[in-house]
Amino acid sequence: MIQVDVIETSELGDRSYVAHDGTSAVVVDPQRDIDRVLDLLGAKGLTCVLVLETHIHNDYVTGGLELARRTGAPYGVNAADPVSFERQPLNDGDELTAGSLRVRVIATPGHTDTHLAYVVETDSDAVAFTGGSLLFGSVGRTDLVDPARTEELTHAQYRSAHRLAHELADEVRVMPTHGFGSFCSASSSVGGTASTIGEQKKQNDALLEPDEEAFVTRLVAGLTAYPAYYAHMGVRNRQGPGPVDLTVPEPVDxxxxxxxxxxxxxxxxxxxxxxxxxxxxxxxxxxxxxxxxxxxxxxxxxxxxxxxxxxxxxxxxxxxxxxxxxxxxxxxxxxxxGVPGEESYRKADFADLAAALKSGAGIVVLDVRRDDERAASHLPGSAHVPLHRLLTELDSLPAGELWVHCVSGYRSAIAASLLRRAGREVVWIADDYANAGSLIQA
Missing domain, CATH: 3.40.250.10 (Rhodanese-like domain)
Incomplete structure (x- = not known):
C-alpha cells in the first residue's frame, strides 16, 4: 500500500503530502516552511525524488522550489505556467516514476487554468492528489484567476471533477490540498480526514449535480469574499520563492x-x-x-x-x-x-446586549460578519460592515458606543481593537452568535 503522510497547515485550511514506498518520496504542494517536510523525510529515512505542484497557489507561498533545490529532486509544474525558474514541465497524460511508484498527470482546470491532479499508483493501490479540483464534498473556488472568467472556469471545474470520477476507480483515495477551512474552497466541505472517489460520488456537490448549468449557477451565486492578500500569492509563486529566515528579531522597548x-x-x-x-x-x-x-x-x-x-x-x-x-x-x-497594558475595553455577551437594548441605552450594534452570513440572519436595527471592509468604511459608522459582534467572537475582537485604535468607544461581544436567541431576525 502507498504510504501517505499528511502535513497539516490548519491555520490556512491546507494540507501538503508526502507519498512514499518506504524509500522514495513524492512531495505534493509543500508549504513555505519546508523544515517540516525535511524533518519528516529525515525521521522516516526517505529520499525526496519528486516535488509536485497541483497549481500556482493563490492562498499561500509555496516551498516547492526551495525543497527541490535542497533535495536535488525534479520540480514538476505545469508546462503552461509562465514561471521564472527552471522546472520539469508537465502536461496532461505525462507519466513519471518515483522509486516503485508511478505518477500519472491529469489536467483538471477550473480552480486555475493550469491545474493538475496527480495519481500516484502501484499495481495494487492508487492515491489521487487533487489539489483544488476535487475537495471533500466540494470543489475549489473559480473566481481567483479572473472574476470576469468565473463562469467559464466553473464549467471547467465541473468537467474536471467528473473526469476524475469517471477515470478513477471508486477505491482510489482522494487527497485534496484545500477544503479544511481554506477560503479556496467554493463551499462548505463535508468534513472528515479521508475519502475515496466512491465516497465523493455520494457526497460531492459537483458529482451529485447532473445538470452542469445548474451547478455553475449555484456555485457562482455562493462565492463569498476572499482575503485581499491572495492577489500577491500567484505573483510570488510564479517568480520562485526563496528560503526563509525564521530567527526572531531582537525585541524593542x-x-x-x-x-x-x-x-x-x-x-x-x-x-x-x-x-x-x-x-x-x-x-x-x-x-x-x-x-x-x-x-x-x-x-x-x-x-x-x-x-x-x-x-x-x-x-x-x-x-x-x-x-x-x-x-x-x-x-x-x-x-x-511583555508589554504593559495601559488601556482596556469592556467584554460582554448577548445577554448583556439584550439588557442594554431593553434599558434604552443609546448604543449601536455593529455586525462584522460577511454579507452572506448577514443575509441568512441578523439582529434587527444593527449596523453592518464586514470586517474586511471595516478600515475603508470607518467614516460610515453611526456615532455612539459600538457593541461589536461576529459568530464566535474572533473577528469581532479584531474589529473592536481596530475601532478603539481609531478612537471609538467599543464593547466587544465575546459570545457565540447562537446565544443571541430572540434577538436574531431571519
Whole structure:
C-alpha cells in the first residue's frame, strides 16, 4: 500500500503530502516552511525524488522550489505556467516514476487554468492528489484567476471533477490540498480526514449535480469574499520563492513601540483576545494567534506595511513568524515581549446586549460578519460592515458606543481593537452568535 503522510497547515485550511514506498518520496504542494517536510523525510529515512505542484497557489507561498533545490529532486509544474525558474514541465497524460511508484498527470482546470491532479499508483493501490479540483464534498473556488472568467472556469471545474470520477476507480483515495477551512474552497466541505472517489460520488456537490448549468449557477451565486492578500500569492509563486529566515528579531522597548504606533505602523498583539481586552498598549491591533491569524492579518494590513509583533514570549512570536512566511510576509520589522497594558475595553455577551437594548441605552450594534452570513440572519436595527471592509468604511459608522459582534467572537475582537485604535468607544461581544436567541431576525 502507498504510504501517505499528511502535513497539516490548519491555520490556512491546507494540507501538503508526502507519498512514499518506504524509500522514495513524492512531495505534493509543500508549504513555505519546508523544515517540516525535511524533518519528516529525515525521521522516516526517505529520499525526496519528486516535488509536485497541483497549481500556482493563490492562498499561500509555496516551498516547492526551495525543497527541490535542497533535495536535488525534479520540480514538476505545469508546462503552461509562465514561471521564472527552471522546472520539469508537465502536461496532461505525462507519466513519471518515483522509486516503485508511478505518477500519472491529469489536467483538471477550473480552480486555475493550469491545474493538475496527480495519481500516484502501484499495481495494487492508487492515491489521487487533487489539489483544488476535487475537495471533500466540494470543489475549489473559480473566481481567483479572473472574476470576469468565473463562469467559464466553473464549467471547467465541473468537467474536471467528473473526469476524475469517471477515470478513477471508486477505491482510489482522494487527497485534496484545500477544503479544511481554506477560503479556496467554493463551499462548505463535508468534513472528515479521508475519502475515496466512491465516497465523493455520494457526497460531492459537483458529482451529485447532473445538470452542469445548474451547478455553475449555484456555485457562482455562493462565492463569498476572499482575503485581499491572495492577489500577491500567484505573483510570488510564479517568480520562485526563496528560503526563509525564521530567527526572531531582537525585541524593542515600549518607547520604540509608541514611536511606531505614532507613525501609523501596524503593531499587532498576538495574545489571547480576552487578555488583550483587559489591558493593552493603546494603538495596537489584536489578532489572536490562536485563530485564523494569518488570514486576517494578511487580509486587513496594507500589503508591504511596516509590521511589529507583540507576544507573550519569543516562542509565540516565532510561531507567528512561521505562519506569516507562508503568505509572503518574510520578517516582522520589530518584535516586543511583555508589554504593559495601559488601556482596556469592556467584554460582554448577548445577554448583556439584550439588557442594554431593553434599558434604552443609546448604543449601536455593529455586525462584522460577511454579507452572506448577514443575509441568512441578523439582529434587527444593527449596523453592518464586514470586517474586511471595516478600515475603508470607518467614516460610515453611526456615532455612539459600538457593541461589536461576529459568530464566535474572533473577528469581532479584531474589529473592536481596530475601532478603539481609531478612537471609538467599543464593547466587544465575546459570545457565540447562537446565544443571541430572540434577538436574531431571519
Amino acid at each position: 515600549v518607547a520604540e513601540l509608541r514611536r511606531r504606533i505614532a507613525d501609523g505602523e501596524w503593531v499587532v498583539d498576538l495574545r489571547d483576545r480576552t487578555a488583550y481586552a483587559a489591558g493593552h498598549l493603546a494603538g495596537t491591533v489584536s489578532i489572536d494567534l490562536g485563530g485564523q491569524f494569518t488570514t486576517y492579518l494578511g487580509w486587513l494590513m496594507p500589503w508591504g506595511a511596516e509590521l511589529t509583533l507583540i507576544g507573550e514570549s519569543q516562542e509565540q512570536i516565532a510561531l507567528a513568524q512561521r505562519q506569516l512566511v507562508r503568505i509572503g510576509i518574510d520578517r516582522p520589522d520589530a518584535t516586543a515581549v
